[in-house]
Amino acid sequence: MIPKEAEIVIMGGGVIGSCTAYFLTKAGRKVVLIEKGGVGGEASVANGAFVWTSTRRPGIDLTLALASIELHQQLREELDDDIEYRRPGGMIIIENEKQLPTIEAFRRDREKAGFMLTPIDTKEARSLEPHLSERIVGALFNPLDGGTNPFQLIVALNRKTIQLGSKISYHTQVQDIQMEGGRVKGVVTDQGVIRTNTVINACGSWASFMGKMIGIEIPILPNEMEFVVTEQLPPMVSHIIMGASYLTEEYGKDEMIAHRERFGMGLCIHQTASGNLLLGATWRFVGYDKRTSYEETVSIAKEVARLFPPLGQVHVIRTFANFFPFTHDDLPILGYVDGIEGFVMAAGHCGHGVCLGPITGKLVSELICTGRTSIPIDELSFSRFVEK
């Protein structure tokens, strides 16, 4: 049974909502977490499982990522189940000479901010990853990058949250948010009404629907991303791999919104603790259609076979897609919303939710418990999207 009253209601049981529920509960609050689907949510458990810092931009973006990877480490120690977080290091593979100027500018930008990505040549790259093609131009190496098991992370967080006294209601749909004189008063669900003064919107790509219930337009769009899963294999790829094309091609999303048939592609490879390879990824804007497409699967397979020729022999067992919550400045929306007392945003992580989940949960918990955050989040406020 769903409680009739709650100190705090969190809408969305993905990695953001689950981390937020955990940090709030640990801080002594009693929350009710609502998830429309089952344990894990949506994109939180359908992604490359990267806990990745290399591509974060200097400034708040990188600050959050660096703080969050320390929390992943901490969670690995304090949660009861193994979340399989490891930090083998990440490599951005430079595929051809043409990419060099972009990658060098990208590296220098980060160097200026004191964030070092080490350039390595083809020989070094191949000594780290023996299956890499000899035709690559080089790579950037970053020892801070890693991967996790998002299922295990969320299950472990949820279990601990329940153990510490909060409640989680899966398969529960939010139907409306009750307001009274500019204040949040309750959440109406298909399982009953919960009276509350504080509601957190952690609905990722569905966050805008929650906004509509209280009359605000939340500019988060579902950005479909497709991945491929292979059979379980002995260790073949030990680092977390991204292709430089991810960086040289990632800048056309606004254009893609207008052209549904277009998709972007950037290589990423992560061999999980279970031995499966997660291969990705393509992205496009197709509303909430998460069927995978043959064209996208083929483009991922081609890129993998080209950069890691021996992986041409491994078997694909599944493809999957989900929606990364896209915002126009590639940053999440965090914090209270002006004019609506008791409504807190924690959504729009643009494909970095798994990495940023823990820091998001910690900061939102601090905000609610103390009114302040240990990392200033003013520039992430909803008001940046409100016309002045």
Next chain:
Amino acid sequence: MDERELIICRCEEVSEGEIVDAIEWGARTVTDVKRLTRAGKGLCQGKTCGRLVSQLLQKSGKGLEKPFPKPSTVRPPVRPLKVGELASEENGDR
């Protein structure tokens, strides 16, 4: 033999006991069971165990979808395909 030890998903070696425990913990759909236990995540993608998991859910009376719990989402490929086969298809160089 103890029923709990019966292997339901042979690809991922998940026993009936593990599935019953997952349902006890809160799994209400075949996908929930898959997420909690890995049943159906292996080489055959639940082709064999999907029905068995569905039956266990039904038997528990706790399944969300009644009377028959739906299978988890089916995605291509239908059978395992080599990365290289997919990569060469479009080029016609098979």
